[in-house]
Amino acid sequence: MSHRSHSLGHLPISDHSFSEDRSLLAVARESNVELYYTDGNRFELGNTLADHDKTVTSVDISGDGRLVTCSQDRNAIVWEPQLDGSWKPTLVLLRINRAATFVRWSPNGQKFAVGTGDRVIGVCYYEAENDWWIAKHIKKPIRSTILSVAWHPNSVLIAAGSTDGSARVFSGFIKSIDERPAPTVWGERLPFQTLCGEFYNNYGGWVHDVAFSPSGNVLAFTTHDSSIIVAYPSAPEQPPLAVLSVSTSLLPFRSLLWSTENQIIAAGHDCHPVVFEGDQNGWKYSKAIDDPAKAKQHEAKESSALNMFRQLDLKGTVDSETGGTELPTIHQNTINTIRAFSGPADNVKEISSTGVDGKIVIYKV
Numbered sequence: 130m131s132h133r134s135h136s137l138g139h140l141p142i143s144d145h146s147f148s149e150d151r152s153l154l155a156v157a158r159e160s161n162v163e164l165y166y167t168d169g170n171r172f173e174l175g176n177t178l179a180d181h182d183k184t185v186t187s188v189d190i191s192g193d194g195r196l197v198t199c200s201q202d203r204n205a206i207v208w209e210p211q212l213d214g215s216w217k218p219t220l221v222l223l224r225i226n227r228a229a230t231f232v233r234w235s236p237n238g239q240k241f242a243v244g245t246g247d248r249v250i251g252v253c254y255y256e257a258e259n260d261w262w263i264a265k266h267i268k269k270p271i272r273s274t275i276l277s278v279a280w281h282p283n284s285v286l287i288a289a290g291s292t293d294g295s296a297r298v299f300s301g302f303i304k305s306i307d308e309r310p311a312p313t314v315w316g317e318r319l320p321f322q323t324l325c326g327e328f329y330n331n332y333g334g335w336v337h338d339v340a341f342s343p344s345g346n347v348l349a350f351t352t353h354d355s356s357i358i359v360a361y362p363s364a365p366e367q368p369p370l371a372v373l374s375v376s377t378s379l380l381p382f383r384s385l386l387w388s389t390e391n392q393i394i395a396a397g398h399d400c401h402p403v404v405f406e407g408d409q410n411g412w413k414y415s416k417a418i419d420d421p422a423k424a425k426q427h428e429a430k431e432s433s434a435l436n437m438f439r440q441l442d443l444k445g446t447v448d449s450e451t452g453g454t455e456l457p458t459i460h461q462n463t464i465n466t467i468r469a470f471s472g473p474a475d476n477v478k479e480i481s482s483t484g485v486d487g488k489i490v491i492y493k494v
Contacts, residue, residue, distance in 0.1 A: 131418075131419075131492065131493045132419065132459060132490055132491060132492045132493065133169075133170070133490070133491045134459050134488055134489075134490045134491075135172050135488065135489050135490075136486075136487060136488050137156060137163070137165065137172060137487055137488065137489055138158075138487045139486075139487045140158050140159060140487055141158065141462075141465075141484070141485040141486075141487060142156050142157065142158050142465065142466075142483040142484060142485075142487055142489075143157045143158065143184070143185065143186055143187070143465055143466075144156075144157040144185075144186065144187045144188050144189075144465065144466050144483070145157070145188065145466055145468065145481065145483040145489065146188050146189045146190045146196075146468065147190065147468065147470065147481065148190045148194060149190075149192050149194070151167070151169065151470070151471075152166060152167060152168070153165070153166060153167070153190065153194075154167055154172065154489065155188045155190055155196055156188070156483065156489075157185040157186065157187060157188040157198065158185070158487075159184060159185070160179070160181050160182060160183055160184055160185060160200070160202075161177050161178060161179050161181070161185065162177070162178040162181075162185055162188050162196070162198050163176075163177050163178075164176045164177070164178070164216075172489070175214075176214070176215070176216060178196075178198070178206075178208060178216055178218070180206055180218050181198065181200035181202050181204065181206070182200075182202050183200050183201040183202035183228075184200060184201045185198050185199070185200045186199055186200060186201060186228065186229060186230050186231065187199050187229075187230065187231045187232045187233075188232070189232055189233050189234050189241065190234075191234040191238040191241075192234075192236075192237075192238045193238050194210055195207060195208065195209055195210075195234075195238070196208035196216065197221075197232050197234060197241050198232070199229035199230070199231070199232040199243050200228070200229060201228040201229070202228075203223065203225050203226065203227065203228060203229060204220060204221070204223060204229065205220075205221040205223055205229055205232060205241075205243050205251070205253065205262075205264075206218045206219065206220055206221065207219045207221060207262055219261070219262060220261075220262075221243075221251075221253050221261075221262040221263075221264060222261060222262065222263045222264060223243060223245070223251050223253075223264050224251075224264060224266070225245045225246075225247040225249065225251065226247055227245055227246030227247035227274075228245065228246045229243050229244070229245050229246075229251075230244045230245060230246055230274060230275060230276060231243070231244035231275065231276060231277050231278055232244070232278075233278055233279065233280060234280075235280045235284040235301075236280055236282055236283075236284050237284040239254065239255075239284065239306055239307075240252060240253060240254045240284070240301065240303065240306060241253050242278040242280065242287050242289075242301060243264065243278070244274075244275030244276060244277060244278045244289060245274070245275060246274040246275075248268070248271045248272060248273060248274070248275075249266040249267060249268050249271065249275075250266070250267040250271070250275055250278060250287065250289055250299065250301075251264030251265070251266060252264065252265050252266075252267060252287070252301040252303065252321075253265075254303050254305075254306050265303065265321065267287070267289075267299050267301070267321075267322045268322070269322070269324070270297075270324065270327075271289070271291060271293075271297070272291070272293045273291055273292040273293040274291065274292045275289050275290070275291050276290050276291065276292060276335060276336060276337055276338070277289065277290040277336070277337065277338045277339050278290075278339070279338075279339045279340050279341055280301075280341070281298075281313070281315070281341050281345045282341065282343070282344070282345045282474075283310045283311070283313065283345060284307070285300060285301055285302050285307055285310045285319060286298055286299070286300060286301065286310075286313070286315055286319070286325060286341075286345070287299050287300075287301040288339040288340070288341060288348055288350075289339060290335075290336030290337060290338055290339040290350050291335075291336055292335045292336070293333075294329055294330055294332070294333035294334055294335065294336065294352070295327060295328065295329045295330075295336065296327075296328045296336050296339050296348060296350040296358070296360070297324060297326065297327045297328075298315055298324070298325040298326035298327075298348060299322060299323065299324060299325065300316070300319035300320065300321060300322065300323040300325060301321065302319050302320060302321050302323075303321065304321075313345060313346065314346050314362045314363065314364060314365075315345075315362060315365065316365040317365060325362075325365070326348065326360065326362055326369070328348070328350070328358065328360045328369075328372055330350075330352045330354065330356065330358055330374065331374075332352070332354045334352035334353035334354040334356075334381075335352065335353040336350050336351070336352050337351050337352065337353065337381065337382060337383050337384070337397070338350065338351050338382070338383065338384050338385050338395075340385055340386055340387055340393075341387075342387045342390050343387055343389070343390055343474045343475035344390055344475075346361075346362070347359060347360065347361055347362075347390075348360045348362075349385060349387065349393050350385075351381075351382040351383075351384075351385050351395055351397075352381075353381045354376070354381070355376065355377050355378070355379050355380060355381045355382065356374050356375055356376045356377065357374070357375045357377075357382070357385065357393060357395060357405055357412065358372065358373070358374045358375075359371075359372070359373045359374075359375075359393070359407070359412050360372045360373075361373075361409050370409060371409050371410075373407070373409075373411060373412050375405055375407075375412045375413060375414060377403075377414055379397075379398075379399045379403065380397060380398035380399045381397050381398050382395040382396060382397035382398075382403075383396065383397035383398065383463065383464060383465050383466070384396055384397065384464065384465065384466050384467045384482075385467070386467055386468065386469055386477070386480065387474075387477075388404075388469070388472075388476070388477035388480070388494050389475055389476055389477070390475060391406055391407060391408055392404060392405070392406050392415075393405045393406075393412075394418070394467060394477075394480060394494065395467075396464040396467045396482055397463060397464055398463045399421075399458075400421075400456055400458045400460040400461065400462060400463060400464060400484070401417055401418060401419040401420070401421060401458040401459070401460065401464075402417070402418040402419065402464070402467060402480065402482065402492060403415075403416070403417045403418065404416050404417070404418065404494075418492050418494070419458055419459050419460075419492065421456070421457040421458045424457035424458065425457050459488070459490050460482065460484055460486055460488055460490060461486040461488070462484055462485035462486040463484050463485045464482045464483070464484040465483060465484045465485065466482065466483055466484070467480050467481070467482045468480065468481050468482075470491055472494075477494055478493065478494060479491055479492060479493055479494060480492050480494060
């Protein structure tokens with residue numbers, strides 16, 4: 130079977146994250162975070178974390194099992210699992226006056242980055258002497274709300290997508306935490322807040338999501354004009370080798386990820402994931418996962434001539450049994466988040482998706 134689908138209720142899911150061993154699923158829904166314990170087939174609701182008092186916008190589980198959540202209440206909370214099965218919340222000193230929109234742990238689990246509506250990115254780390262999580266702000270040249278952040282594999286560089294139509298790469302280097310990273314195409318000396326790359330899309334559409342390739346040497350982002358843009362930097366302070374844009378006739382994508390160094394999967398308002406393939410010489414749309422066109426063909430074959438006349442008689446239209454309310458895709462509404470589910474970072478085998486219909490779907494790539 131190419132997919133597994135589970136309904137977790139009818140309320141929209143704004144973000145989801147699996148633990149490293151895939152036995153725990155955290156789901157951000159309204160002002161709560163629901164934790165489901167799973168063996169891959171069944172999902173059983175365990176704890177509900179209810180410390181936020183406005184919509185939880187994003188959730189992420191680190192490699193060592195800590196949770197971080199952020200919310201429109203302008204707060205982020207780090208949750209530590211306790212021996213008795215409960216979760217201990219620690220408030221993060223974000224120092225922002227607008228909503229927190231997106232949060233992700235660094236690959237090494239020592240820091241996390243919070244995108245905000247306050248035109249800053251908070252790079253948060255633990256300060257042992259005061260026993261709190263504190264944020265250092267990346268401010269310039271951000272001019273509007275950050276919708277997404279993504280970490281480079283070296284846990285120092287951060288990509289961010291913004292509503293000003295740009296994707297930027299910054300250094301999130303924290304002296305007391307990080308060792309000096311090896312040089313990359315993005316730069317060698319990387320003091321905190323260094324701007325290492327800035328890419329625009331021609332139409333100024335909001336950047337909904339950003340992602341580094343598995344090697345960290347390429348950046349992809351998706352914009353509200355339904356395109357995917359892939360940027361190949363050349364060297365620090367130099368113009369990029371290539372910035373390639375693929376336009377589609379689909380509805381806008383909300384989320385994207387790299388499944389290999391030459392393949393990107395994106396999903397959004399069309400309710401099913403699609404695959405793009407390419408390299409420095411060019412990118413193109415490759416195929417749909419859970420293709421609605423195929424589902425429609427299959428459905429059309431099954432409806433007999435007699436059924437067609439019956440539909441005409443009843444409704445004056447030829448339509449499916451459901452009266453046209455059901456989409457031919459597994460998800461019945463916008464997909465908000467897709468994540469790698471199985472396989473190494475440079476060869477993802479399965480992805481998980483959640484969205485407005487309250488479902489979690491695991492697709493084979």
